[in-house]
Amino acid sequence: MSQTPFRTRLLSIAACGVLAGGVSACEHDNIDPGADLLAGKKAFAQKCGSCHVLERAGTQGATGPSLDAAFDRALRDGMGRGTIQGVVHDQILYPANVPQESEAYMPPKLVTGKLARDVAAYVAFAAARPGEDKGKLAAAGGTPPVPADAPPGLKLFVAGKDDAQACGNCHTLGAARTQATTGPDLDAVLKGKSAKEIEKAIVDPSAELTPGFSDIMPKDYGEALTDAELQELADYLAEQTG
Ligand code: HEC
Numbered sequence: 001m002s003q004t005p006f007r008t009r010l011l012s013i014a015a016c017g018v019l020a021g022g023v024s025a026c027e028h029d030n031i032d033p034g035a036d037l038l039a040g041k042k043a044f045a046q047k048c049g050s051c052h053v054l055e056r057a058g059t060q061g062a063t064g065p066s067l068d069a070a071f072d073r074a075l076r077d078g079m080g081r082g083t084i085q086g087v088v089h090d091q092i093l094y095p096a097n098v099p100q101e102s103e104a105y106m107p108p109k110l111v112t113g114k115l116a117r118d119v120a121a122y123v124a125f126a127a128a129r130p131g132e133d134k135g136k137l138a139a140a141g142g143t144p145p146v147p148a149d150a151p152p153g154l155k156l157f158v159a160g161k162d163d164a165q166a167c168g169n170c171h172t173l174g175a176a177r178t179q180a181t182t183g184p185d186l187d188a189v190l191k192g193k194s195a196k197e198i199e200k201a202i203v204d205p206s207a208e209l210t211p212g213f214s215d216i217m218p219k220d221y222g223e224a225l226t227d228a229e230l231q232e233l234a235d236y237l238a239e240q241t242g
């Protein structure tokens with residue numbers, strides 16, 4: 001990748017800062033200065049985080065590649081973040097055209113238009129960038145920190161464990177402050193369900209699919225979590241969703 005011409009760099013420095021209430025990209029990044037990183041981060045956490053690790057967004061999905069790892073090499077090789085933005089934008093609109101059952105399947109156009117550009121800009125800004133997001137950006141997006149004294153069910157829900165992907169990567173649950181929309185909103189669908197029914201849905205998610213959703217919830221929670229952990233999780237969810 002060739003170096004950015006000096007003049008464009010000056011331009012992007014001039015455009016750096018907070019634009020129209022949003023948070024925009026900065027300095028030599030060469031990311032579209034009109035992009036709203038705040039909106040991009042929120043949408044990333046909701047629509048993409050269930051499948052991708054992106055450290056700054058606090059997401060831990062493992063179905064697709066870690067986006068930190070994916071772009072770390074390219075950055076070291078001198079690819080500009082502006083170029084990465086374009087790569088991510090293309091991937092959002094036109095991922096590999098493979099069947100849904102394939103391991104390489106990524107759903108196309110999860111975000112479109114301006115929001116697709118915002119998400120691409122945030123990924124380009126955040127990928128493999130050391131440190132944490134600051135200011136308004138810090139509060140947006142991924143998994144909020146869980147206090148050490150939180151109930152075990154809440155911890156498992158938000159942070160997962162070893163091979164058990166965090167539930168909050170895919171599900172909204174008010175009590176856990178998660179907002180992902182890949183799976184059903186548990187506040188809405190678990191009303192009136194018993195802990196026993198919920199535990200069954202966690203261990204055998206394919207048995208009864210929630211209408212409007214596909215069969216992508218991990219099937220191995222029965223092995224990845226102990227019986228005691230499954231019960232804590234199910235009790236916690238039954239308690240929170242009534
Ligand atoms: C259901 C899981 C899933 C979701 C949701 C998802 N992706 Fe992906 N993504 C994948 C998989 C699997 C791949 C690897 C296959 C490929 O490279 O085409 C991938 C690849 C990528 C790549 C290429 C990484 C590389 O190694 O070059 C980028 C960038 C990306 N995704 C960004 C996103 C963004 C942004 C979103 C949200 C708008 C998103 N993904 C949502 C599964 C997903």
Ligand code: HEC
Pocket residue numbers: 050157165166167168169170171182183184189190198201202205206208209210213214215216217218221233
């Ligand atoms: C990769 C995304 C993903 C992860 C991670 C995930 N789920 Fe799901 N979940 C889904 C999807 C999609 C559905 C709807 C399809 C189905 O019913 O299997 C679902 C369905 C459910 C249901 C059934 C809802 C109903 O309508 O009765 C429950 C309960 C549930 N999930 C709980 C959990 C818990 C608890 C965890 C963590 C241990 C978890 N999920 C992790 C995606 C996910």
